[in-house]
Amino acid sequence: MKNTNxxxxxxxxxxxxxxxxxxxxxxxxxxxxxxxxxxxxxxxxDSVWYGGPRDRNNPDALKHLSQxxxxxxxxxxxxxxNLAAIAFTGTPETQRHYEPLGDLLLDMNHRETRASNYTRxxxxxxxxxxxxxxxxxxxxxxxxxxxxPDQVMVIRLTASEGNSISFRTxxxxxxxxxxxxxxxxxxxxxxxxxxxxxxxxxxxxxxIKIIHENGSVKTLGNQLFIEKADSVTLILAAATSYRxxxxxxxxxxxxxxxxxxxxxxxxxxxxxxxxxxxxKVNFQIGDSNEQLTELPTDQRLDLMKQGKEDxxxxxxxxxxxxxxxxxxxxxxxxPATLQGIWNExxxxxxxxxxxxxxxxxxxxxxxxxxxxxECHQPLFEHIEKIKENGKKTAESMYGCRGFTAHxxxxxxxxxxxQDIYMPATIWPMGAAWLCLHLWEHFEFxxxxxxxxxxxxxxxxxxxxxVDFLIENGDGLLITTPSVSPENTYxxxxxxxxTLCEGPSMDSQIIFSLFSNCIRASEILGTDENFRLQxxxxxxxxxxxxxxxxxxIQEWLEDYDEEEPGHRHISHLFALYPGNQxxxxxxxxxxxxxxxxxxxxxxxxxxHTGWSRAWxxxxxxxxxxxxxxxxxxxxLLKSSTLPxxxxxxPPFQIDGNFGGTAGIAELLLQSHNKKIHLFPAxxxxxxxxxxxxxxxxxxxxxxLSWDEGxxxxxxxxxxxxxxxxxxxxxxxxxxxxxxxxxxxxxxxDK
Numbered sequence: 001m002k003n004t005n006x007x008x009x010x011x012x013x014x015x016x017x018x019x020x021x022x023x024x025x026x027x028x029x030x031x032x033x034x035x036x037x038x039x040x041x042x043x044x045x046d047s048v049w050y051g052g053p054r055d056r057n058n059p060d061a062l063k064h065l066s067q068x069x070x071x072x073x074x075x076x077x078x079x080x081x082n083l084a085a086i087a088f089t090g091t092p093e094t095q096r097h098y099e100p101l102g103d104l105l106l107d108m109n110h111r112e113t114r115a116s117n118y119t120r121x122x123x124x125x126x127x128x129x130x131x132x133x134x135x136x137x138x139x140x141x142x143x144x145x146x147x148x149p150d151q152v153m154v155i156r157l158t159a160s161e162g163n164s165i166s167f168r169t170x171x172x173x174x175x176x177x178x179x180x181x182x183x184x185x186x187x188x189x190x191x192x193x194x195x196x197x198x199x200x201x202x203x204x205x206x207x208i209k210i211i212h213e214n215g216s217v218k219t220l221g222n223q224l225f226i227e228k229a230d231s232v233t234l235i236l237a238a239a240t241s242y243r244x245x246x247x248x249x250x251x252x253x254x255x256x257x258x259x260x261x262x263x264x265x266x267x268x269x270x271x272x273x274x275x276x277x278x279x280k281v282n283f284q285i286g287d288s289n290e291q292l293t294e295l296p297t298d299q300r301l302d303l304m305k306q307g308k309e310d311x312x313x314x315x316x317x318x319x320x321x322x323x324x325x326x327x328x329x330x331x332x333x334x335p336a337t338l339q340g341i342w343n344e345x346x347x348x349x350x351x352x353x354x355x356x357x358x359x360x361x362x363x364x365x366x367x368x369x370x371x372x373x374e375c376h377q378p379l380f381e382h383i384e385k386i387k388e389n390g391k392k393t394a395e396s397m398y399g400c401r402g403f404t405a406h407x408x409x410x411x412x413x414x415x416x417x418q419d420i421y422m423p424a425t426i427w428p429m430g431a432a433w434l435c436l437h438l439w440e441h442f443e444f445x446x447x448x449x450x451x452x453x454x455x456x457x458x459x460x461x462x463x464x465x466v467d468f469l470i471e472n473g474d475g476l477l478i479t480t481p482s483v484s485p486e487n488t489y490x491x492x493x494x495x496x497x498t499l500c501e502g503p504s505m506d507s508q509i510i511f512s513l514f515s516n517c518i519r520a521s522e523i524l525g526t527d528e529n530f531r532l533q534x535x536x537x538x539x540x541x542x543x544x545x546x547x548x549x550x551x552i553q554e555w556l557e558d559y560d561e562e563e564p565g566h567r568h569i570s571h572l573f574a575l576y577p578g579n580q581x582x583x584x585x586x587x588x589x590x591x592x593x594x595x596x597x598x599x600x601x602x603x604x605x606x607h608t609g610w611s612r613a614w615x616x617x618x619x620x621x622x623x624x625x626x627x628x629x630x631x632x633x634x635l636l637k638s639s640t641l642p643x644x645x646x647x648x649p650p651f652q653i654d655g656n657f658g659g660t661a662g663i664a665e666l667l668l669q670s671h672n673k674k675i676h677l678f679p680a681x682x683x684x685x686x687x688x689x690x691x692x693x694x695x696x697x698x699x700x701x702x703l704s705w706d707e708g709x710x711x712x713x714x715x716x717x718x719x720x721x722x723x724x725x726x727x728x729x730x731x732x733x734x735x736x737x738x739x740x741x742x743x744x745x746x747x748d749k
Contacts, residue, residue: 004293005284005315008644009121010034011296013131017042018641018651019298021122021129022342023153025146026330026378028238029341030104030153032144034120034131037113039106041144041155042344045204046334047242049096049411052200056090056416061397064088068499069470069480077497081422084481084499088397088426090416095408097351098337099196100344101206101238102173104155109166112136124316124323127274128267138164147270148330150258154266155234163215163228170223171206174346184219188212189255191248203241205251208234209259233263242411277326280371283318283663285688286311298642305637311685314632314663320644321366321660324653325375329363334411335378336363340653342645349650354382356430357407357485358568362610362654364437365577365617365661368444369668371692371700376441380454383434385413387457390431394464398428402464405431407485423486423498428468428479429506432513435461436577439516446698446719448523455520459527462517462534465510469537477540478502478556479510485568489559502556505570507542512578514538544574544581544589551596552581552589565603567611569618572596576617579671583623594622606631609639609646613658620665620680628666629682635659667703670695675715677701677727683708697721699736713744 013034014020020031020042029044064087071080112135122129131142139160146153157165171192173179179194188210196202208224210217215229226232237254239247258266292300292310300313328340337343338359343352354360360379367376390403393415398404407427408418417425438454441447469477484503488496514534521531547558554561554571572593574580581589597605597618606612612635619628639647639655646655667690669676675695691702698719704712710727720738724731727746734742 004288005312006124006319007121008124008297008316008320009119010298010642011118013118013120014643017344018645018647019643021120021643022324022327022340022645023122023127023129023144023146024327024341025148025151026328026333026341027151028146028153029328030144030146031342031344032129032131034129036115036118036133037108037110039108039142041104041153043101043104043153043206043236043238044341044343045101045206045238045240046341047202047240047411048099048101048196048204049202049242050099050196051096051198052202053412054199054414055392056092056095056414057393057396058088058091058416059396060087062399065398072480072499072501075491077491077495077499080481081497081499084426085420085422088417088481089420090418093418093420095351095353095410095414095416095418096198096412098339098343098348098353098411099346100173101204102171102179102192104153104208104234104236105170105172107168109168110135124319125275125278126271127278127323127327128271137161140164143267145267145270146327147266147273149269149273150261150266151237151254152258153236154263154270155236156263157232157234159230162230165215165229165232166227168223168225169208169210169234171208178346182222184222184224185252187219188217188224189252190219190222190224191251193248203247204238205240205248206236206238207251207255208236209255210234211259235259274326277372277374278322281322281690281692283688283690284312284315285685287687288312297644301636301640301642301644304633309684313636317636317640317644318660318663321656322370322372324656325363325366325370325372328653329375329378331374331377333378335360335382336653336657338652338654342653351410353408353410355408356405356434357424357427358614359610359652359654361433361437361577362613362658362661364657366657366664368440369661369664369694371694373441373445373694376437379434379437380441382409382413383431383438383457386415386431386434387460389413390415391460398464398468400464400467402460402462402467403431404428404464404468405434423483423488426481426499427483427485428464429482429509432461432465432509436509436512436516439520442520443696444694444698446721451520452524455524455526458513458517458520459530462513465513466533466537469510471540472501475540476502476542476556477537478542479506482506484554485570487554487566487568487570488562489555490562491559496562500555502542503570504542504544504552504554504556505573508544508571508574508578508580511538511541511574511580514541544571544592546588546592549595549599550592551599552592563603565600565605565607567605567608569596569600569605569611569614572618576614576621576665582621582672584672590622593618594624597622606634608648609635609655610648610652610658612639613646613655613662616659616662617665620662621669621671623680625666625680625682628662628680629684632659632663664693668693668695668701670697670699674724674726674731675699675701677703677710677713677725678705681705681708695723697723699723710746713746714741715744716741
């Protein structure tokens, strides 16, 4: 098969949702099962959420803040936690949750029952899913894609002989229980109507229209029947009251507009739009092994689990990660949730919303380095929504200016604490971490206009901590109350706690936020007084400390953790995605970071997909290519489903995005004011090439290598900035002109 490193394919239909193939255009998602006789495409629309916006800020929080701080300072942990569980948790305790749109069902009227030559595939090069099989003497084909320019799902059915396509189709949601109406609005069009539950629930509409060549179409009940057609195109659209005053009118208008276009034009529009993003980067490692590439994807994954090396499958995994980001996060969509846009459950795991103590951030780790800056936009738009709600939370809960959010948010940008779970709930750092993505986007694009529009958000996020931080007895500015996300510490007397003062991750995030805000103020030539204030405060932020085991301390005090193999490795934020810890500038902290990772792993760390992905990025930053590669292999072996989606378990998409970013970090790093080529190239990746990766400063980089040595390197300057390029301990100072490409020559011995 062509494009073997950009193709997922299988010899059988999906047995369950975890084997179905994902398609999406940012807003509209589908999971294609490829069933022969009774096809199911599970549907999502990104704004179908339960309930409307609410003010969940606990009215008793502020009046008890000083008491909780005093209890923590006095070492009365349980009293502090018991009070916080009542006075600081959200009212009610949980945010809104994401729901499925429904299912598109095709009941094929095949005369034969036994199929042969079955294949099901997802072509990552054109974002089209195909199903092919033979019944008797007739070969049937389906093509399914979600078009971003036309904002529809398109399903095309063809056959090798005329008059061979007969089926009935309908829409469903929860076996008829979770929608209000399903009716035909014309002889070839159905509309499903419903409203999600809760106060202010979202009204949704989903419609399909049949366009057939020869044969006939009719409605019977609330289904469409197609008889003896040569080919059939189904156009599916959806709209909700989240975006439109009249979602039904919007849905039908889209369908009517799109149905006037020929199928091949719809297909061309889709491919052209998709490839403008996907073709920005190419990646291949090793030589193609025909014995492996001729095998279906699930069989190759099984062979990796048995210890077989498959470098091409790693290339495919990388391309799949970029495909998923393009498919789940486009301008004018919502950001990718914990499951991207793909969710079949009315009550999904963790509500399928935005977990912002790492998971939502990890979704966007590949956005800049993998040259998908456009896909970052939905997150930036959502931060603005969080900003407005977060100002209310900052004032009502903490008496602070600026804005804050805790460890979750939802479609409405809810910023009050989520759950009554003390290891995670009281953590006012979510907005601060999200805002670091604004700076990262500027660093890679050098878009000063964007920085100017984002400065107020960076400032308001920083302003919260100007007010919130308190000075402890050692003269350090610390957060309190807070937690080290989802972990538990043990005091010398054996008492266990979660709520604490000054966990290490908090200080590392604040250091990054203040540093970014200071630098943004300098670049924009604005807000000098606030900049000077931050410069004065940042010196009092606790720096990463080395503990009794030679590890980076997770807390301000050198506590042991209850779970040494915990999935969160929060105290290494300064290593990745931060940049306070680096082999070139902080060798002692690098040594301690390695000890930290080794201790986590010896105790079973990395057991979830996203945690393993984080570890890949950390080993990459530590320039330990072999260790990073081992964890890439382990990510595929232990935490990857047959359709290559990440498995927590259950399915979470963050591991896909984190793994994709980690592969890129092995090839190119630029976080320490130098563009470092092959900082952690694994020896197993003996040869390969990559093009289009982005580096901070506004550069695109192409690299080729053989026998582990650089054979060709070019750099394209987007903004004409100067840079230092490092390879194999040799550096080049390069002065560039905007729009020019430069060939790099190193003395590689």
